[in-house]
Amino acid sequence: MPFDALTEASDEALLVLYANGDPVAARVLTARLAPRALGFASRMLADRAEAEDVTQEALLRLWRIAPDWRQGEARISTWLYRVVANLCTDRLRRRVPLALDAVAEPEDDAPGALAGMIEADRAAALQAALARLPDRQREAVVLRHLEGLSNPEIAEVMGIGIEAVESLTARGKRALAVALARRRGELGYGDDR
């Protein structure tokens, strides 16, 4: 079936087509799901190469479960986020403590600060602050505010209640705000208060 003809199909329909031997369905699913898996893994791991490996592994598990996928039980995107989260957790646990400390905050007198902040600098500052959050807070904040999931979806991904999601997100945002406060001027938000 042509690529364009499948772009409107649901994830579930595409997975059925893939399981039935349609070669184009895998391309459409990859184009749709790989960026989301890679974005989430990159935020969690702060390491592009590791995030790519996690993305490939998560999608490999999707291909393997395709023939046994039960329609209507779970959304494929939610299932994929959960797999990515578990793979990231495994990798974070294997890391030595020094690895997290190695995520250095940008210097205040970096060239970017003198030239004025641009969007990429703000994104980098947020990423550095995210990397210093506890893993569960980071996971909840990334899923809510960068991946755009609802609280019930996050609860399903993380295997916790909605109230716990709200608590993790709130604490994570407070920690981010504190961590980024001293860089307000550098980030183009005026002087520190």
Next chain:
Amino acid sequence: MAMTDDGHELDDLFRAARASAPQPSAELTARILADALREQPCPVAAPRQRRRWGGVLAALGGWQAVTGLTAAAAAGLWIGINPPAAVAGIAEGLWPEPLSLELIDQMAALEELVEG
């Protein structure tokens, strides 16, 4: 001290981060698709039926040979049902006497052997 209490600045940073989300490289996409093709349950399910008939056709010499074979079979059948006068004349020339079948009672011959 924190960023603005209403969270607008933090939301602005989230927006910037979303705009610079990493995109899969061509190399990563190729790795993922290679996995997908390798793991696909029945990647050639549709062409399989055609291939089986294709094998039969190939064994008989292709569709041209099968066409000729069908025409020859139809002609033979028609000659058998309604032989032309020329064919009947040739048959009589080759075998002029009428054919007859005789049934031999083999059981009687066997009894003679046993008794004798």
